[in-house]
Amino acid sequence: MIAKRLNVKRTGDETGTIEETKRMRCRDLKECQRMKKKKSNRVKSLFNYTGNKYDLLDQLYSNFPKGKHVMLDLFCGGGSVFVNLEDKRFAKTYANDAITPLIEFFRYLQKEKFGVIKKELIKRKIYPKDKAEYLEIRNRFNLHGNFLDFFILSSSCHNNLIRFNRTGLFNQSWGRRGITDYTWKKMKVYHKKIYQNSRFVFLNEDFMNLQVPDDVTFVYLDPPYQVCEAGYNSTWEQKHEKYLYQFLDQLDSKGIKFLLSTMLNHKEKKNELNDKLENFFSKNIVSNYTKINRHKKPTNSQEVIVTNYETDPI
Numbered sequence: 001m002i003a004k005r006l007n008v009k010r011t012g013d014e015t016g017t018i019e020e021t022k023r024m025r026c027r028d029l030k031e032c033q034r035m036k037k038k039k040s041n042r043v044k045s046l047f048n049y050t051g052n053k054y055d056l057l058d059q060l061y062s063n064f065p066k067g068k069h070v071m072l073d074l075f076c077g078g079g080s081v082f083v084n085l086e087d088k089r090f091a092k093t094y095a096n097d098a099i100t101p102l103i104e105f106f107r108y109l110q111k112e113k114f115g116v117i118k119k120e121l122i123k124r125k126i127y128p129k130d131k132a133e134y135l136e137i138r139n140r141f142n143l144h145g146n147f148l149d150f151f152i153l154s155s156s157c158h159n160n161l162i163r164f165n166r167t168g169l170f171n172q173s174w175g176r177r178g179i180t181d182y183t184w185k186k187m188k189v190y191h192k193k194i195y196q197n198s199r200f201v202f203l204n205e206d207f208m209n210l211q212v213p214d215d216v217t218f219v220y221l222d223p224p225y226q227v228c229e230a231g232y233n234s235t236w237e238q239k240h241e242k243y244l245y246q247f248l249d250q251l252d253s254k255g256i257k258f259l260l261s262t263m264l265n266h267k268e269k270k271n272e273l274n275d276k277l278e279n280f281f282s283k284n285i286v287s288n289y290t291k292i293n294r295h296k297k298p299t300n301s302q303e304v305i306v307t308n309y310e311t312d313p314i
C-alpha cells in the first residue's frame with residue numbers, strides 16, 4: 001500500500017496523480033464533514049432505554065432500504081430511531097409502542113409549546129427530595145397513569161430505567177435524581193424536532209392487534225429481546241415472540257420491506273426461534289451487548305439485523 005502511494009507521487013500526470021489524490025482526500029474529508037454534520041444534528045432520547053438504538057443509528061440507517069419510504073417504527077421505545085430519520089426520504093413515519101403514557105408524552109411534545117410543558121412538569125414536582133416524595137408520585141402514576149408523572153418517574157427512578165411488573169404497575173425504585181438543567185436542554189432539542197411536525201404519527205397498540213396502515217412501505221422492528229432482561233419486557237411472552245415471526249411473513253407477502261433488530265444469543269441463552277429467520281437476510285451488528293465487558297473478555301452475545309431485502313455488503 002505504501003509502495004503504491006509512493007509510486008503515485010512520482011508519476012505526475014496519470015490517473016492517481018498528486019492532484020487526484022488531493023481531490024480524493026478532499027472528497028473523503030467532505031464526506032466526513034457531511035457525516036459529522038448529520039450526526040451533530042441528531043437528538044438523544046429523553047428516556048434511558050435498555051436497548052436504545054442511538055449508538056447504532058449509523059449501522060441501522062445504512063441498512064435501511066434505499067429511496068423514499070413511509071416507515072412504521074413498530075416498537076419505538078425512547079424514540080431515537082424515528083426522530084433522527086432523514087426527512088426528505090421519510091416524509092411520514094408512524095411510531096408505535098404498547099406503553100400508553102410514553103406515546104401520550106410524545107403526542108404532548110408534538111402538540112404543546114416547550115414553555116407550557118415545562119410549567120406543567122414543574123407543577124408536579126420535578127425533583128423528589130426523598131424516597132417518600134418519589135413514592136407519592138409513583139402511587140399517583142399507578143392510580144391515574146398520567147404521562148407527565150411517567151416522565152418525572154423515568155427521570156427520577158433508579159438508573160432512569162423504567163420498569164413495570166406483570167400487572168402493569170410501575171415498580172422501579174427511587175434513584176436519588178430528577179429533572180435537571182441537562183434534561184431541559186435535551187428536551188428542548190427533542191421537542192424542536194417533533195413540535196407541530198405532522199410527519200410523525202403516534203400509535204399506541206399491542207403489535208399483535210395493530211393494523212399496519214395502508215401507506216406503510218417499510219417497517220423497522222426493535223422488539224424486546226427475549227434473551228435479555230429489561231424493565232419493559234415483563235409482558236413480553238412466548239406468544240408475542242411466535243407471532244412476531246408470522247408478522248414478518250405477513251409483511252413479506254404484502255411486499256412491505258422490513259428490518260428487524262434481534263439477538264441470536266446472549267451469554268448462555270440462545271434465541272429458540274432463530275431458525276424462523278433463515279428465509280431472510282441477516283447481518284451482524286457491533287452493539288453494546290457485543291462490546292467487551294469490564295473484565296476485557298469478549299461476550300458470546302450476537303446482535304443482528306434481519307431484512308427481507310438485500311443490503312450492501314459490510
Ligand SMILES: C[S@@+](CC[C@H](N)C(=O)[O-])C[C@H]1O[C@@H](n2cnc3c(N)ncnc32)[C@H](O)[C@@H]1O
Pocket residue numbers: 045049050051052053054074075076077078079080081096097098099205206207208222223224225232235236240
Ligand atoms: C427494545 S425497546 C425499543 C427501543 C427503541 N428502538 C429505542 O431506540 O429506544 C422495545 C419496545 O417494545 C415495546 N413493546 C413491548 N411489548 C410490545 C407489544 N406487545 N407491542 C408493542 N410494543 C411493545 C416496549 O414498551 C419497548 O418500548
